[in-house]
Amino acid sequence: MFVPIIGSFYMSLNDWTLMGESTFVGLANFIDLFTDGVFWQAFANTGYYVAGTVPTTMGLGLLIAIGLNRQLPGRTFLRAIYFVPVCISLVAVGLISLWIFNDSYGVLNNLLTTVELPAVPWLSSATWAMPSLIIVTIWIRLGFNMVVYLAALQAIPTELIQAAKVDGASSWQRFRYITWPLLAPTSFLLVILNVIFSLHVFDLILVMTNGGPGFSTTVLVQYIYREAFQSGEMGSASAVGVVLYLLLMAFTLTYWRLSRQSTNAV
Amino acid sequence: MVVEVQPPTAERTDRRRGAKQRTRLPRGADLVIWLALVCGAGIMAFPLYWMFATAVRPAGELFTGEFDLIPSALAWSNFSEAWGKLPWGTFYQNSVIIAVIGTCLTVFINLLAGYAFAKYSFKGRDVIFILMISTLMVPIQVILVPTFMVVSEMGLVNSIWGVILPRGAEAFGIFLVRQYLVSMPNELMESARLDGASEFRIFWSIVLPLCKPVIAVLTIFTFMWRWNDFVLPLVTMQDQSSFTVPLGLNFAKGLYYTDWTGAMAMTLLSIIPMLIVFVIFQRSFVQGIASSGMK
16 A cells, blocks of 8 residues: 555656656656746645635534534434535536536526626636635535534533533533534544545546636646646656645644644643 | 444434424524524535436527526436437446445455454554554545556556556555454454364454444445546546446536536436435445544
8 A cells, every 4th residue: 555655755756757767867856846837826726725615614514513413303304415415426516516607507607697696607717716616515525524523512411511501601602612622623633634635626626627727726636637647747746746745744743733732721 | 532333322312302303393593593404405405406407308498598497398318318429338337347346345355454453463563554544644646646557567457457456455444444343352253263263264254243334334435435436447447448437427528518418317327326325324324424533
């Protein structure tokens, strides 16, 4: 299982083409990378996508989980509806979204014009393409976050909540001082998982925009794919892979340390 | 930090209580929350409804400029027309073979490896285990290039094994099995060993039957991943005759260009197997996700 990872580190130091020989070029691939404007744009797009998807899916997921944690009719059915997108292939989701976000015949623009709002050029404009992808991602990932939060909420002993109620804590206080701190390990894990998922995103973007219009939705993994399988530059593709891997590691370690500090402080 | 794969008894009693209350509608704050949740569920379900509504609509209705949420007639012929445009039969056959063989192989390897990590002590076990868990962090695209090189050097491009073998051992699955087995009493294995059972015999007749709940979760998840897998087949399956269903869908995107009824019909067909699996095994699904989040 590690061979590909080590191989990827090694290849990033070589000048490989898909079928050709390899020569050792040291850090030249990385220097090329850092002077390539598209790489930086992919980098920024990845940040945009992560910032747009992680807090929203987690926040909405928590809200719905809290709602579904109550005794409500049809709770199991509702939970299933929220969860269903998780098990659908991203290619299928991409196709459905392409049709829904279609500029002239898509249902979304039809609804907008019906209520007398201007139609939005969802996927054909550089400004709206990324928000469209973010909306679709929220749809896909909401159920996952909801289920994980729901499991954590059900593990909280009801005595704690009851005791606070007896002491006269308002529902906001009960959430803020009992539920939220108890959810901290879950939230921590979800942040990491969601960031990993967001950095992984590929299928959806390939089907919906293929990185366009222009390079407005090209994210880092898209850039890897382009370099490796369209330009045949295996070496420089591996270099992006290494950058991505180091980023993820750095993020996890920093975040882990920060969250440990904050729990120690409390 | 423990993954538990056990029937959630607390929830079951909850449900029974819920069933009693089902007859009366919630009141006050609960009613507002309930209505909000129902609306949210409506929004969540709408894209799937729209896919269905488009798939069965007479094709001419799409581009009239008129806009209707409910199709005026049901045109089931959309399905057979779209089916004929590409060798979908081959795609489904490839997908089913890959999903079935891949799932059996992966589940078996994960069980063996998880059992070894849980019950055998060997040099460097913990280091190897932690290293293996850390591979969960690596996006597949990072190792895509080296994986492809290995696959092509083994001559497995366009072969189902080029998709199945690289995914043979899954860190998530090994982790799940290991956590499940770690609490199993050692005496079970030791008494069998005294009776002269071989190591594999112990695994096969003692450990496996105890693993049923975790096998269910593993099977469902692995099947879903294999069925929906896209990136690896995209680079290794280059001939149309070796395409899987997701690859076919991606290819169809260009082919059906404005034929949205056909595209939606094929999309609908492709997700039906997963929907059936989901409806039947919903409980294990949710439990698996929840427990993976608890680790």
